[in-house]
Amino acid sequence: MLFNSLQFLVFLPLVYIFYWFVFKKNLKYQNILIIVASYVFYGWWDWRFLFLILFSTVLDFYLGQQIYKNTENKKKTRYWLWLSVFFNIGLLGFFKYYNFFIDSFIDMFSAVGYEMKSTWTLRIILPVGISFYTFQTMSYSFDIYQKKLKPTKNFVAFAAFVAFFPQLVAGPIERASNLLSQITTKRIFKYNQSTDGLKLILWGFFKKLVIADSLAPIVDDIFANYGSYPASTLILGVCLFSFQLYGDFSGYSDIAIGTAKLFGIELLSNFKFPYFSRNVAEFWKRWHVSLSNWFKYYIYIPMGGSTGSKLKSLRNVMVVFLISGLWHGANWTFVVWGAIHSVLYIPVFLMNDNRKYVNTVIAENSWLPSFKEVGQVLLTFILVSFSYIFFRSLTITDAFSYIVQIKTNFWYETYMHPLGYRMLDFYVLLAVFIIYEYIIRTDERSPFKFKNPVVRFLLYAIIIMSILLFYDDGVNRSFIYFQF
Amino acid sequence: MKKLILKSILYIFLILLFVEVTIRILHLYTEDPPRFIDDFGVEKRVPGHTGYSVTGNRNQNYSKFSINKSGFNSYREFTPTASKFEIALVGDSFIEGFHQDFDTSTGKKIEEQLPNKEVYEYGYAGYDFSNQIHLINAYKKDFDLIDEIVVYLNYEYDLDRGTYEPDYDRIKMLSSTTFKIRDNIKILAYGSKIGILEPLKRLVSGKPIEDEEQDFKNIDEKTSDEAEQRTIDLQRIENFKSLIGLFGFDKTKTALLLDSRKTSQLFLDYCDQNNIDIIDFGENFKNSKKPPTLIYDEHWNNHGRDLIALSISNYVKTKRHLN
Numbered sequence: 129m130l131f132n133s134l135q136f137l138v139f140l141p142l143v144y145i146f147y148w149f150v151f152k153k154n155l156k157y158q159n160i161l162i163i164v165a166s167y168v169f170y171g172w173w174d175w176r177f178l179f180l181i182l183f184s185t186v187l188d189f190y191l192g193q194q195i196y197k198n199t200e201n202k203k204k205t206r207y208w209l210w211l212s213v214f215f216n217i218g219l220l221g222f223f224k225y226y227n228f229f230i231d232s233f234i235d236m237f238s239a240v241g242y243e244m245k246s247t248w249t250l251r252i253i254l255p256v257g258i259s260f261y262t263f264q265t266m267s268y269s270f271d272i273y274q275k276k277l278k279p280t281k282n283f284v285a286f287a288a289f290v291a292f293f294p295q296l297v298a299g300p301i302e303r304a305s306n307l308l309s310q311i312t313t314k315r316i317f318k319y320n321q322s323t324d325g326l327k328l329i330l331w332g333f334f335k336k337l338v339i340a341d342s343l344a345p346i347v348d349d350i351f352a353n354y355g356s357y358p359a360s361t362l363i364l365g366v367c368l369f370s371f372q373l374y375g376d377f378s379g380y381s382d383i384a385i386g387t388a389k390l391f392g393i394e395l396l397s398n399f400k401f402p403y404f405s406r407n408v409a410e411f412w413k414r415w416h417v418s419l420s421n422w423f424k425y426y427i428y429i430p431m432g433g434s435t436g437s438k439l440k441s442l443r444n445v446m447v448v449f450l451i452s453g454l455w456h457g458a459n460w461t462f463v464v465w466g467a468i469h470s471v472l473y474i475p476v477f478l479m480n481d482n483r484k485y486v487n488t489v490i491a492e493n494s495w496l497p498s499f500k501e502v503g504q505v506l507l508t509f510i511l512v513s514f515s516y517i518f519f520r521s522l523t524i525t526d527a528f529s530y531i532v533q534i535k536t537n538f539w540y541e542t543y544m545h546p547l548g549y550r551m552l553d554f555y556v557l558l559a560v561f562i563i564y565e566y567i568i569r570t571d572e573r574s575p576f577k578f579k580n581p582v583v584r585f586l587l588y589a590i591i592i593m594s595i596l597l598f599y600d601d602g603v604n605r606s607f608i609y610f611q612f
Numbered sequence: 613m614k615k616l617i618l619k620s621i622l623y624i625f626l627i628l629l630f631v632e633v634t635i636r637i638l639h640l641y642t643e644d645p646p647r648f649i650d651d652f653g654v655e656k657r658v659p660g661h662t663g664y665s666v667t668g669n670r671n672q673n674y675s676k677f678s679i680n681k682s683g684f685n686s687y688r689e690f691t692p693t694a695s696k697f698e699i700a701l702v703g704d705s706f707i708e709g710f711h712q713d714f715d716t717s718t719g720k721k722i723e724e725q726l727p728n729k730e731v732y733e734y735g736y737a738g739y740d741f742s743n744q745i746h747l748i749n750a751y752k753k754d755f756d757l758i759d760e761i762v763v764y765l766n767y768e769y770d771l772d773r774g775t776y777e778p779d780y781d782r783i784k785m786l787s788s789t790t791f792k793i794r795d796n797i798k799i800l801a802y803g804s805k806i807g808i809l810e811p812l813k814r815l816v817s818g819k820p821i822e823d824e825e826q827d828f829k830n831i832d833e834k835t836s837d838e839a840e841q842r843t844i845d846l847q848r849i850e851n852f853k854s855l856i857g858l859f860g861f862d863k864t865k866t867a868l869l870l871d872s873r874k875t876s877q878l879f880l881d882y883c884d885q886n887n888i889d890i891i892d893f894g895e896n897f898k899n900s901k902k903p904p905t906l907i908y909d910e911h912w913n914n915h916g917r918d919l920i921a922l923s924i925s926n927y928v929k930t931k932r933h934l935n
Contacts, residue, residue, distance in 0.1 A: 133811070134811040134812060134815065317613055319613075319615060319616055322616050323616065323619075326620070547907075549668075549670075550670075553670060585626065585627075588623065589627045589630040589631065592627050592630075592631060593630070593631055593634055596669065596802070596806065596808065597640075598669065599669060599808050600669075601807030601808065601810055
C-alpha cells in the first residue's frame with residue numbers, strides 16, 4: 129500500500145480509531161493491532177512475502193534470546209550472532225543480489241573469453257522493503273551482542289517492532305533501543321505529538337507529490353534521451369534528479385515519522401536538509417541518517433572506526449561506502465556511486481573536517497549565509513549531484529556516456545518539458561522550495577514552526593493548493609526507495 | 613483527542629473553502645455549457661451560454677466560448693439563404709473549438725480567406741460520423757441552402773457504428789443532480805478535470821482503483837494485427853455506407869476533411885472509387901515547420917487552424933473557380 133493512495137487514506141483513520149478508541153487501555157491489543165495493520169499494509173502489495181517478514185521476526189526473536197543467554201561464553205554468543213547475520217544477509221542476498229552476482233560472474237568470464245550461458249539466473253521478485261527490515265532486525269541482534277539491549281520476551285512487541293507499518297518498507301531504519309522500547313511501553317495520547325505528526329505528513333506529501341512527482345517526467349525524459357541533449361539539459365537533468373530523489377525519499381520519511389507520531393511513537397530523523405551541507409561529511413550526517421548510523425554503529429565502529437592508523441581508518445571508510453552503495457541496489461552503478469562518495473569523503477577525513485559541522489547549521493546565527501558557506505554548499509551539491517549520474521543511470525556505460533555527452537555537447541539550449549508544460553513553473557517551484565527549506569533549516573521535524581496561526585493556516589492551504597496545481601495523474605506514484 | 617478531531621474538521625473545512633475560493637478567483641475550473649437533444653434528435657448545447665474553457669492544472673490553455681442560437685460554439689448565427697454563399701463545417705470537438713477563443717476559430721479563418729462567404733461551424737465534442745450525417749439530414753432545410761458542406765472525419769474514432777440513436781441516457785446523466793453539484797462546486801469540477809478524483813470515481817463505479825493502464829493496452833492491442841486491422845477497416849467502410857444510405861450524402865457539395873496519414877488506404881480508395889471529395893490536411897501538417905497541435909492535447913492550435921482553413925479555402929476556390 130502506498131502512502132499516497134486512496135487505500136491508505138481509508139486505512140490510516142481506521143487503524144487510528146481502533147488504536148486510540150477501541151484498544152486504548154490495553155498495550156498488548158494495541159501492539160497486536162499494529163501487527164495486523166502492518167501485515168495488511170504490506171500484504172496489499174504481495175501477501176506471499178509476509179512469510180519472509182514472519183520468518184525474519186521469529187528467527188531474530190529466538191536468536192536474540194540465544195545471544196543473550198550465552199553472553200558469558202564469547203564463542204557461543206558470537207556463533208548465534210553470526211547465525212543471525214547469516215540468515216538475514218542470506219535472505220537479502222538471495223532475493224536482492226543472487227542474479228546480480230551470477231550475472232557479474234558470467235560477465236567476468238566472458239571478459240576473459242569464456243562464454244557461459246545464463247542458466248543459473250532466476251526470476252526473482254524483490255520483496256519491497258527487504259533491505260530495510262532485515263537491517264532493522266540485525267540491529268536487534270547486534271545491540272544484544274554489544275550488551276546495549278536486553279532481548280524482549282514479548283514476541284508480540286517484537287513482531288510489532290519489525291513490522292511497524294509507517295517505516296516497514298522504506299525506513300527510517302530503527303535501532304531496537306529506540307523503537308522497541310517505545311513499543312513495550314504504554315503510549316499516551318498527546319495532542320501536540322499528533323498535530324506535529326499531521327504537519328509532517330502534510331509536508332511529506334508536498335515533497336513527494338509536488339516536488340518529486342512533478343520533476344519525475346523531466347528527469348525520466350533527460351536520462352532516457354541523454355544522447356540527444358546538450359550539456360545544459362544534461363546538467364539540468366542531474367540537478368533536478370537530486371531534488372526529485374530528495375523530495376521522494378525525505379517525503380516518504382516525513383510521512384512515516386508523522387504517521388508514527390499519530391500512534392504515539394517517535395521515529396528517528398532521516399533527513400536534515402542535506403543540500404545545505406558544507407562538505408560531504410556533513411552531507412552524510414544529514415542524508416538518510418538512519419542508514420548512515422546503522423553503518424557507523426554496526427560496521428564502521430566494529431571494524432575499528434577511526435581509532436586505528438589513518439590507513440586503517442581510510443579502509444574502513446571505503447568499505448562502508450562500498451557496502452552502502454551495494455545496499456542501494458544490485459547494480460554496479462550503485463557500487464560506483466558509493467565509491468565516488470568514499471573518494472569525496474577521504475580528503476575531508478584526512479583534513480579532519482569530517483566532524484567540523486556536527487551540530488551546526490548553515491548561517492547558524494544570521495539570516496543569510498556567508499559567501500564562503502554559499503560556495504561550500506554549492507560545491508557539495510555539485511559533487512553529490514555528479515555522483516547521482518551513476519545512481520540514476522541504468523548501467524555503468526550509460527553513466528559514462530552521460531558524462532561524455534556533457535563534455536562533447538557543451539552548449540546551451542532551452543529545454544522544453546516532455547509533456548509541454550511551462551518549465552518556468554518548475555523553476556519557480558524549486559526556488560520557493562529551496563528558500564522555504566532554508567527558512568526552516570534548524571528543525572527538520574517542525575516544518576511549520578511559525579507562531580502566528582494565520583501564517584500556519586495559510587501555509588497548509590497553499591500546500592494543498594500546490595498539490596492540486598502540480599498533480600499529474602500520468603505519473604508513476606511509487607517511491608524510488610521501494611526498489612531498494 | 614476531542615480537540616484534535618474538532619480542530620482537524622475545522623481546518624479541513626477552512627482549507628477546502630480557501631481552495632474553492634482560489635480556484636474561482638484564478639478560474640482554474642473549466643466550464644461546460646449544458647447539453648440537450650432537440651426535437652430533431654440532434655445533441656447540442658443550450659443556446660446563449662458564454663464562458664471559458666480551461667485545460668491543464670495551471671490554466672495552460674484558456675479560451676472563451678459562445679453558444680449561438682443554433683446551439684453551437686460560433687462567432688456568428690446560422691442564417692442560410694439562397695442568395696448568400698455558405699460553408700458548413702460539421703465535426704467533433706475540433707470543429708466545436710473549445711480549445712480556442714471562439715472568434716479565432718477555423719471558420720473565422722476560412723472567412724478571412726474567402727471574403728463574402730459565411731462559415732457555419734456545427735461542432736460538438738463527441739460527435740462521430742453518424743451524429744454528423746444525421747445532423748445534416750435532420751437540418752435538411754438549412755443544409756439545402758448551404759453551398760458547401762465539409763465533414764471532419766477522424767477515421768480512427770468516427771466510424772465505429774452504422775446507425776444513429778440519440779443518447780438520451782447520457783444527457784439525462786449529465787443533467788443529473790450529481791453532475792450539477794460537481795459543476796457548481798468548483799473544487800469538484802477542478803479535481804475531476806485534473807484527474808485527482810479518478811481513484812474515487814473508480815471506487816464508486818466498482819472498478820479496480822489501479823487499473824489505469826488497461827484501457828491504453830486494449831487500444832494498442834486492437835491495432836497490432838494487420839488482418840484484424842483490415843477487418844476493422846472493412847467494417848468501418850460498411851458503417852460509412854450504411855450511414856450514407858440512411859441519411860443521404862450529397863456528393864456534389866459534401867467533402868470529407870481528413871488526415872490521410874491517419875486514415876486507412878482502403879477507405880481512401882473507397883472514397884476515390886465513389887467520387888467522394890476529400891480535403892486532406894495531412895501533407896500540410898507534415899510539412900509544417902511549427903507544431904500544428906496544442907501542447908496539452910491533440911486539438912489544432914492557431915497555426916494548425918490556419919493550415920486547415922487554407923486547405924478548405926483552397927478546395928472551395930478550386931472547385932468554385934474563385935480567385
